[in-house]
Amino acid sequence: MISVRVRVPVPLHTLGETSAGLLGVEYLAQVHMIDFRDNISRMTGYVPGEQPPPGTKLVKLNTNENPYPPSPEAMKVLRDFDTEWLRRYPQPDAAIARDVAANVYGVPEDWVMAANGSDEMLALLARAFLEPGKKIAYAAPTYSLYINLAEMQDAAMVEVPYDEDYNLPVKALLDAQADLTFVCSPNNPSGTVARLRDLDRLAAGLRGVLIVDEAYTDFADENALSLVSRYENVMVLRTVSKGYSLAGLRLGFGVSRPELLAGLMKIKDSYNVDAVAIRVAAAAIRDQAWMQNNAEKVKASRNQLADALTQLGFRVWPSQANFILTRPPKGDAYRLYLELKDQGILVRYWDRPRLADKIRITIGTDEQNRALLEGLKVLIE
């Protein structure tokens, strides 16, 4: 609870009357408390990676953006955008984008729901399922937003450690029997993919909902979409932020049985996805060749960078994402992070258990990756 100083109202000169004359005596001296819910007051909130001001010249390898531009087909839709589509409210169900996505995923249209980024799908899940007495479970380290969302709903958390190779701790997650179990795959920040057989065991054994957050799946060799048709309690999350190079647009999807989506549709804002995102993303998703081609380039660069880092003595976790988690030879990750930043190269660092001796590097263009490697070579000598 934040309490703020009392302000005694000053005369309302514009009305030609004094506020004292307008106020009933019984209400005159109210103290104004900004009385947030206790769990909201306690929490600190999710801290996104640094976003340098527009125009800054940096090698920006810290927030997992795609180094290649979005589809020219998508840009064409933007340039030819009809003013009428801005003047009017957008489709409440973002059907134009949803239907294209459903076609790519090979599921019926009512198995897909669109949101203002897959972050909004996660927030809707938290609001629909979590309250005091409910709990989430997840394997750590992973995307920390899951924790923030549980805090907002005042729910409990069961954190289970990944082993050193990031195998999914299936038994422990099953034992937890949480209302919502989150698995990020490829996992942020490790880049590792959960095996389908492990996710299948989880889905079958959990009484609650299993969320497989596949934000980075466009760079992976396997995914868990098939589980959605096999289990009513599985939702797979997708986004146009990574593979489609549209992080600026904010469009994500939840894929599951309609029964599960129905509860989330009730609590979303009426017009949660804007008209530009709907039409531009639809064009980008239709252009599968463009996305695949960029993803292949990123995967090739990722494998090259992983080899080069290994040769320099870094430990590299096997990534199927557009980033690499790596431990420098001496574990002095914080120093490297700071000194790279001095060189104008941004990577991601967390002062958190199991991550404080590692950095996460987003795969950039070949030129950016070379700049990074040159920078690191100097720093570790």
Place this chain on the structure above:
Amino acid sequence: MISVRVRVPVPLHTLGETSAGLLGVEYLAQVHMIDFRDNISRMTGYVPGEQPPPGTKLVKLNTNENPYPPSPEAMKVLRDFDTEWLRRYPQPDAAIARDVAANVYGVPEDWVMAANGSDEMLALLARAFLEPGKKIAYAAPTYSLYINLAEMQDAAMVEVPYDEDYNLPVKALLDAQADLTFVCSPNNPSGTVARLRDLDRLAAGLRGVLIVDEAYTDFADENALSLVSRYENVMVLRTVSKGYSLAGLRLGFGVSRPELLAGLMKIKDSYNVDAVAIRVAAAAIRDQAWMQNNAEKVKASRNQLADALTQLGFRVWPSQANFILTRPPKGDAYRLYLELKDQGILVRYWDRPRLADKIRITIGTDEQNRALLEGLKVLIE
């Protein structure tokens, strides 16, 4: 709670193994319950006005969109949009748009927060302040989203009736002493404006937060923005959906002291406003002359339409918004709504207390307003 049929997993042919072999016996026969929070299962959700499919030829006067297009300056930003701004994540604080808005409102930049439509600001307020044991208050009839948001948070509601002339029931709202008190001004669906002296009394006398939802203020002669500098517990909401003709973009603002915004910043999604909305809306807000000129045209049309309806025997409430609430001579509003729809003219109708004998008409172009009047003349004879 929705319970769904058990599905016994089928063999995982893709893995060349049977799922039965993968599943621990102890987890084999779980029933999958989609166990939404009870309050979420109970609620029905907000129902937005009808949005006809793209390309449909209709006189669409049902969802309060501006009949005139957005600023050419805004469209220029859209056509020249840099691919780089789509590839990267947007500004977490939407600073480019926020700072332009703060300048127009005449407040410091940290007194303004941007959201994915003012609906998202309302949802954030609900999530930051409401939980079981907390309550909202509002005068009815008003924007029904306030009720849905309280339901989502399982909070209590105190509904106080407006009088027949839509004067704000200040005493009753003060007696309620809710955690959040919502006043929509100009009020949807009546179009009437709350007097500043009444809002001042409310702000001074409430221990909780007063939200003045000014989505329609660009068509009004007065607003309550001055209260924000006088009271820590007041938030004024604004949007680019109405005056700026950008309903498709989704950008709204909360204006208040920074202490109040701080709690909402913690719980919003990291990137809640997209890069297109930020830059296009900033250009639109900079072009005050365009917005004002369109607002003046709407106000003139509104006053003409109100006079014409009055001459036809309709009761018309004095509107400062871009719509009119009106009662047909015989109160047969539902029939008129349906028969107008048959003519291809959409207006808004609610089968709700005090509204079932009225329709709400959005102000269109002069041509649209004439079509509406001609349609009504035939129907009431």
